[in-house]
Amino acid sequence: MKKLVVGNLKMNLLTVAERDRYLESFQRDFEKKAKNSAEIVLCPPAVHLEKFVETLAQENIFVGAQNIFWEERGSFTGEISSLMVKNIGCKYAIIGHSERRKYFAESNEDINAKIKSALKDNLIPIVCIGESQTERKNGETAEVIMAQLNQSLSDVPISKITEIVFAYEPIWAVGSDAIPTSDEILEVKITIRKLLVEKYGASAAEKVRILYGGSVNSKNVAQVCVEPQMDGVLVGRESLIPNEFLKIVSLIG
Numbered sequence: 203m204k205k206l207v208v209g210n211l212k213m214n215l216l217t218v219a220e221r222d223r224y225l226e227s228f229q230r231d232f233e234k235k236a237k238n239s240a241e242i243v244l245c246p247p248a249v250h251l252e253k254f255v256e257t258l259a260q261e262n263i264f265v266g267a268q269n270i271f272w273e274e275r276g277s278f279t280g281e282i283s284s285l286m287v288k289n290i291g292c293k294y295a296i297i298g299h300s301e302r303r304k305y306f307a308e309s310n311e312d313i314n315a316k317i318k319s320a321l322k323d324n325l326i327p328i329v330c331i332g333e334s335q336t337e338r339k340n341g342e343t344a345e346v347i348m349a350q351l352n353q354s355l356s357d358v359p360i361s362k363i364t365e366i367v368f369a370y371e372p373i374w375a376v377g378s379d380a381i382p383t384s385d386e387i388l389e390v391k392i393t394i395r396k397l398l399v400e401k402y403g404a405s406a407a408e409k410v411r412i413l414y415g416g417s418v419n420s421k422n423v424a425q426v427c428v429e430p431q432m433d434g435v436l437v438g439r440e441s442l443i444p445n446e447f448l449k450i451v452s453l454i455g
């Protein structure tokens with residue numbers, strides 16, 4: 203299975219000039235560094251999706267949305283449907299990022315509806331799950347992860363499960379500089395895999411990619427991805443620096 207490196211650019215690249223500079227340096231550094239390595243998915247703000255698809259999409263680079271809505275069309279001011287994202291050439295969509303859960307009160311039920319919408323439109327969902335600092339301190343990590351998974355996967359059939367990518371993102375590690383040990387990551391990966399085996403059987407569960415996300419950089423990628431044998435990483439801040447992002451890609455490729 204090819205490793206996957208997702209760049210979540212969040213609410214950045216504020217001008218056309220800034221966006222174009224990013225794209226130029228990404229292309230330049232990609233040619234030098236990361237060709238033939240891990241699969242790359244870049245998730246820019248929605249206003250830049252089309253330009254990213256036009257400029258970067260190729261065999262090994264895909265574009266994804268940072269969020270989608272579950273309805274296809276209609277009176278949902280401000281929302282963007284999975285079909286719209288698919289129709290402009292995206293292949294992936296991040297669903298249930300902890301910042302969406304925190305600032306927009308997204309629930310596991312919302313996330314379930316978004317996953318089903320993405321799957322219906324042939325977009326690959328990158329589903330984020332993870333515990334808070336308090337939950338970890340209270341020893342509730344496995345319980346929280348299992349509840350998030352069970353609720354978000356309600357009515358997702360076995361024929362679709364291998365299309366979903368999961369990103370284990372401890373909330374306390376996102377946007378901070380704290381990271382879990384590789385044993386802690388491995389433990390959560392086993393919890394996720396076990397639940398998928400119980401729900402969908404071993405042969406489907408083994409094909410599901412499980413990433414790590416939260417303060418990933420080129421210096422800690424061995425600890426958070428290589429050692430716990432994750433299938434890739436989800437990168438926030440460092441994805442804004444193409445050179446650094448592509449260094450991560452080449453280290454795990």
Ligand code: PGA
Pocket residue numbers: 210371375376377378415416417418436437438439440
């Ligand atoms: P970070 O963000 O790498 O800046 O911690 C991670 C994320 O958005 O999931």
